[in-house]
Amino acid sequence: MVFEKVLRAFGVGGPAVETVLATPDAYPGGELLGVARLTGGEYDVAIETLAVGLVTRVEAEDGDALVEFHRAWVAAGFTLAAGEHQDIPFSITLPWETPLTHAYGKKLSGMSLGLRTELTVEKAVDNGDVNVVAVRPLPAQEAVLAAIERLGFHFRHADVERGAIFGVRQELPFYQEIEFTPPQVVAAAMDEMELTFVADPEGVEVILELEKHGGLWHRAEDRYARLRLSHLEVASKDWALEVESAIRGALPAGAPGLPRDGGMHAPSSFNPR
Structure with missing residues (x-):
């Protein structure tokens, strides 16, 4: 998936960044590969940091929130010239405890997880849009x-x-x-x-x-x-x-057991990796 965001930190004529994932699928403990594509605007810009972070929606007693739970630094301390194009490859390793978003050959209802790109210039931060990531079971x-x-x-x-x-x-x-x-x-x-x-x-x-x-x-x-x-x-x-x-x-003593195959088999769409 490709998401493009004009950086609000610079207004009209500023640089733009888009993040392209090599594959939207990932696994806990595995690597997610992609490229951050930067395009210079109408003037040179000193980039302080470029990072990507994994985010998911987390429920709590005080309400839901989009939480970043893991981050990888892609690049830092370089200049993006006016009109210049730079493709910067990156990889981020998913924590082993990363939540699953897919199982049984389909998306798990209630789940969302993505990769957010963050660019920092002169202390101004733009979090950009989020690339949807499918996390499948080990x-x-x-x-x-x-x-x-x-x-x-x-x-x-x-x-x-x-x-x-x-x-x-x-x-x-x-x-x-x-x-x-x-x-x-x-x-x-x-x-x-x-x-x-x-x-x-x-x-x-x-x-x-x-x-x-x-x-x-x-x-x-x-x-x-x-x-x-x-x-x-x-x-x-x-x-x-x-x-x-x-x-x-x-279960309590005397509770009935669970017959294996429970009257049904796993669906044919459930494919091990």
Whole structure:
């Protein structure tokens, strides 16, 4: 995608920048490549810094906000002459905990993530427009997502929430929640399930929150299940069985189990990387 922004810091006749991504698709822990294309205006300009930053919308108690969570410096301390064209390549490595925007062959409703270009000249900053970036699951994350669907859960919504998960080591100041509607067989034990991935160079921590809403005759209750996958062991286990075992261990005694394949199979559009 290409977005062009005339820099407000200089008004009419100022320089312009457009950012071109080599590919809009990316993966947690992977590299995103692109080119910042600068075009000089009607006069020479001393560029102090050129940077790109990853941004996503984060929910908090005081309202939603577009938050930059990772930045890469592209260039600094050079002059862009009047009418000059400069193409400056860059790369930015996504944090392992970067939220997913796509899964099951489609965009996750509720998710948005992009790359913003920032140019600084004489202390004036222009944040420019945002290039949309699609972040797709790592193989370990795909294995869990496929397992959850095999167990009969249906994706509903996803969002990013400010804060930290108790007992989990996080690098970013937020975490993603991917919400699912449970199969009817366990509807009495949970109303929804929320999945959070916390990835790192060795593997992926999987946190499942099983929510039971309050009612006239019972109070609200949340139960938690956790498991961890190594990036190297993705193909070595039946992850539907592993996920089912983790969920079963968190449910109340006597709750019905989750039959694997839950009456359906993962859709054909779900393609591992």
